[in-house]
Amino acid sequence: MKKNYFAQQGVATIDVVFAIGITTIALVAMVSLVGFSRNAFEQSIDKNKASILVQEGLGGARLMGKQDFGSLILTGADKYGINFDTGTSAWKIESCASDVCKIGAYERTISISSIDAESKKVVVKVVWQTDKSLEYANIITVFSAICANAPCPAP
Structure with a gap:
């Protein structure tokens, strides 16, 4: 026998509280995930920009060394x-006193630093956000x- 639709019991309060709790937890998790993803994305962009600046500086030093090896001196x-x-x-390599080190x-x-008469170690460092x-x-x-006393191999 069918029960009357209007005679059915309502939803229990515990079911409503449980559903609201699950929905709240899901929403908080999604918002947190979006926030963490955005932060990680911004950090990766900053690191990529820093990597480009470091590589650009090393390339500039390498070019300076090819043009005039003696110009790679810091005093x-x-x-x-x-x-x-x-x-x-x-x-150009200049003192940071002239704000040449700041790039955005x-x-x-x-x-x-000199390794020997023919070799120098160049270190380029980029710092951002103080840490x-x-x-x-x-x-x-x-x-x-x-290769002064012997033929150099072709590059």
Whole structure:
């Protein structure tokens, strides 16, 4: 026998509370996931920009070393920066006192140390948000000095 539709009992209060609780938990989880994803995305963009600045600085130092190996010398200041001078179309290493190290929200510095007469170690470091940094190193060698007494192999 069929029961009358209007004679059925209503939904229990516990069922409503349970459904609201599950829905709330799901919404909070989704909002948190979106927030964490956005934060991770922004951090990866910052790190990619820093990586580009580091690689650009190393490339500039490498080019300076090819043009004039003796120009890879640091004297006087504590911190140095490397930047491309559009006026002379050349890379320059200058003291950070002239704000040459600041590139937007990033600070790029370079350090150069001699390994021997033909080789120098170049380290470019980029710092952002005061606690994040990225650093790459490269060894630049002047092959003309190495090959002075013997023929150099073709590149």
